[in-house]
Amino acid sequence: MDVERVRGGGGPGRWWGHGPPWLRHRPGEEPGGGRWPWRSTLLLTAFVLVGSTFAAHLQQGERADLDAFARVLLIVSCGMLLWRRRHPVAVVFGTAVTVALYLGAGYPYGPVFFTVAVACFAAVVAGHRRAAWTALGLLCAVHLLVAHWLYRWLPPSGDEPASFGQEIVVTGWVVAIVAIAELARTRREQWARERAERAQAARRRADEERLRIARELHDVLAHSLSVINVQAGVGLALLDADPEQARTALTTIKSASKEALGEVRQVLDTLRTPGDVPRAPAPGLDRLPELVEQAARAGLTVQVEGEPPRLSPGTDLAAFRIVQEALTNVVRHSGSRHARVRLEPAGGTLRLRIDDDGPATGAEAGGSGNGLAGMRERAAALGGTIEAGPRPDGGFRVLAVLPAKATAEAAETGEDQ
Structure with a gap:
């Protein structure tokens, strides 16, 4: 049983609270602390919207066109990243579910996956590795189901199963995300240990x-x-x-x-x-x-x-x-x-x-x-x-x-x- 669960910690991260003590917030303080990441979130939102529009043109006829619901999903997945420092567990699962709905609706592949990558990175760096890996695994499972089985019943009509080369690219992206996030987490913990040793x-x-x-x-x-x-x-x-x-x-x-x-x-x-x-x-x-x-x-x-x-x-x-x-x-x-x-x-x-x-x-x-x-x-x-x-x-x-x-x-x- 997890330590945070035994202690009765609140919030969605209590089941996944495996972060180092120096990252846990004190009572009465905002979890994660620091400023809201407005600039990076706005830049990523603009990049995702423009990139998805460009990807829709390239994949026209192969994937469903971007409609109002698709743009809402893109904005929601990007908007949740505002809370990635304060509630990393909720954000990583939220972005994974949103992107899974986006894929299930048959919308074009594109930079929407960056939202999951950023959320996963924030969760791993914050110490919630199990939550990040689980959310990423769920998204990969949804992708495999949609791309190799459920595509027959989901839009767009006449869709074909994903190619082996596409799966290699997806797997490479997943491995890269996990590796970079783990490297950042390791470096941050090392810096924290060095600060503690100096003190x-x-x-x-x-x-x-x-x-x-x-x-x-x-x-x-x-x-x-x-x-x-x-x-x-x-x-x-x-x-x-x-x-x-x-x-x-x-x-x-x-x-x-x-x-x-x-x-x-x-x-x-x-x-x-x-x-x-x-x-x-x-x-x-x-x-x-x-x-x-x-x-x-x-x-x-x-x-x-x-x-x-x-x-x-x-x-x-x-x-x-x-x-x-x-x-x-x-x-x-x-x-x-x-x-x-x-x-x-x-x-x-x-x-x-x-x-x-x-x-x-x-x-x-x-x-x-x-x-x-x-x-x-x-x-x-x-x-x-x-x-x-x-x-x-x-x-x-x-x-x-x-x-x-x-x-x-x-x-x-x-x-x-």
């Missing part, structure tokens, strides 16, 4: 961009707010006992908040008008001394071993953010006040190892718990890996292995960032 790709790129911006904001804010949180606690504890140390803590808070605002502004600059030049370059491992200084203001001593190698922009940014997030986690979740960052370039990769001596404090400091997930996403986007977990001798270790040269797609992502 889906655009949505995917937008989702990836939102995720990238969210990850950047998380890394920036988590690090800076952790420093601010620690220094605020120090300032409150020493406000009365050691005002000078409390002043230092407040100065650190001011500096950290200023840096955080600058980095947030830099991240949000990615939402600028396309084509604008970035206001500041993306951070990289060349800013490790700044991270060490910020960690020191939060009470964490960081020892850096190794020199940062030349990296692609995407890898450089990812490495910086991984170190930043790892140190942030030490400040927030570890009782250790000492951490080590080791850079090991080897074999086209960069090994980043961040260790602390623990133990874990269990303090969340308002964190969201997305830090490790963000680090893994950054590494995976570049084709790298992240391992994070407790060390056998105590403390915690983050080990990242990143390609020194990112793939073309990852490099492009890094440049965008």
Whole structure:
């Protein structure tokens, strides 16, 4: 049973509703949409009337003369094509029946068949293939009956059966109509699929961009707010006992908040008008001394071993953010006040190892718990890996292995960032 019939769809096309979803109209809208095809219908009507008159002169004595009823049938068959976009099923059957009456009345063969061809084409392109084929098959069956059997009793008198050559021509016309209509339908569905794929790709790129911006904001804010949180606690504890140390803590808070605002502004600059030049370059491992200084203001001593190698922009940014997030986690979740960052370039990769001596404090400091997930996403986007977990001798270790040269797609992502 047809889907449209099960759903109770109205209209003559409900039994033949096999068109693709992108061609189905919405409730309250005109089926088929678009403008009325006045111009093409008027041109075809003129062509059919003039051509049929010319054909009547050529077939005079062989077929019945064009009378008022014949011209009415021609006009009706052409006029129905006005609705071929809105009601393709009704039009293809209507034109087939009208032309069948025209043939049964013995009127001259001629361009009247173009009306069925146009209606069939519109129905197939609209997705109603079964309806188009059925209407065309019915018309062919009527033609065979009239041309080889019923001609004895139908006008004109003395008519003879159709020749084999004439049947070849008719069959060729039918095959050509079906082939052209199917080709047009296939191309239209292909265009629709391509549009849908482009729209889906655009949505995917937008989702990836939102995720990238969210990850950047998380890394920036988590690090800076952790420093601010620690220094605020120090300032409150020493406000009365050691005002000078409390002043230092407040100065650190001011500096950290200023840096955080600058980095947030830099991240949000990615939402600028396309084509604008970035206001500041993306951070990289060349800013490790700044991270060490910020960690020191939060009470964490960081020892850096190794020199940062030349990296692609995407890898450089990812490495910086991984170190930043790892140190942030030490400040927030570890009782250790000492951490080590080791850079090991080897074999086209960069090994980043961040260790602390623990133990874990269990303090969340308002964190969201997305830090490790963000680090893994950054590494995976570049084709790298992240391992994070407790060390056998105590403390915690983050080990990242990143390609020194990112793939073309990852490099492009890094440049965008």
